[in-house]
Structures are given as structure tokens and as C-alpha cells.
Amino acid sequence: SQKIEQNSEALNIQEGKTATLTCNYTNYSPAYLQWYRQDPGRGPVFLLLIRENEKEKRKERLKVTFDTTLKQSLFHITASQPADSATYLCALAGSSASKIIFGSGTRLSIRP
């Protein structure tokens, strides 16, 4: 069955360092992968989308890589800040935004 895993439930890092979150999947050939941020008591907020034929995408301090051979995406936040503390979710989708599945999320804490 299709499976998506995020590397750890929680990640704690020092302010200013780069946070790296991992998303691995099996039994799926996604057309694209997305990363979302979710704060407690709120719905997820879209951050970045990367397609199957793209290797890397950047947006300000965020960078996403996508390796369809390894079936893995890495999500990086550079120069991390306490305000980046949240749960980060990865999501896969097939063509026409079908068969969407979310990972369980990684709770990131940035300490001052």
C-alpha cells in the first residue's frame, strides 16, 4: 500500500542553524510533492510545491529537494528562527491533484 513517512516526530535545533526535514515514500509515483506548515489549532498553510521533473525549489529561506529515485524529499529552513517553530507536513499527489496523501508531520522547535 502507499506509504509516506516523515523522518521524526520532533526536531529541536538552535536558532540560526539549518533545519532539515525528511519525507520518504513507497509504492507511489507522485506528479508533485508539497510542504505545508501547521500551527496548533489551525489548518495547514501551503509553503512549496515541487514537481516530479524538478530537483530543487527555493523560496526565501526555504529549500526543497525531490529525488524520485530515492523516493525522498528534503525540506530545509536556513537561518532558523523561533517563529519557524511549527509542525511541517509533506503531501504527495498524482496527476490532476488526485490520490493526495499526507505524512504525519514533524514538529520543529527552534530554541533561542
Added chain:
Amino acid sequence: EAGVAQSPRYKIIEKRQSVAFWCNPISGHATLYWYQQILGQGPKLLIQFQNNGVVDDSQLPKDRFSAERLKGVDSTLKIQPAKLEDSAVYLCASSPGVAGGEGETQYFGPGTRLLVL
């Protein structure tokens, strides 16, 4: 631009009762999604509409859950009868539904927190 609206925000019911949730997507968005998010887990897609047609309802427990999207705009999700394991946050999301670019970006509402006692 107004975001995705959901109501109610909170609901407490007893098992075997019925409950309904309402969602108003962003104006002009063709695709609407309902998700169930259990505490500590990621959202699980229940049903996906494209305009007022169903694209995917493979994970919707059809013996107790139903959803409709009248006129391709607002949507309601109903649970009848509710079970204890239905306690979760029910999230509605919408997207422009246009392939390419950021057309697949989902915009989520605040969710409805359901507690079944």
C-alpha cells in the same frame, strides 16, 4: 481575499448521534477537499470534489459519512451515526483546480473540532 470558511468550529456529541459540518471555499475555486485529522497524525483525505462531481471518495466510510457539494460551491459533510473514533478535526480545503503553476495549492480552513462522547 476571504479564506476558506468552516462552521461550526467546535462540536461535542454523543455516540450514535448525527452531526453536519459546513464549508464555504474560496470564491472561484473548482476543487474542494474534506480531510479528517486525528490528533498527532497528518490529514487523511475523505473526499475530493471537482466542481460538484466526486473525484475521489475511496477513503470515505460510506456507511456513516456522506458529503455533497451543491452547485459546485458550498459543501456539507455529515456523519450518521457517529462513533467514538470519529473524534478528530475535520478540515476543508479548496484549490483553483487548474493543473500547472500553483493551481494545485490547497487553502485550508480552520477546521471543525469534533468530540464524540
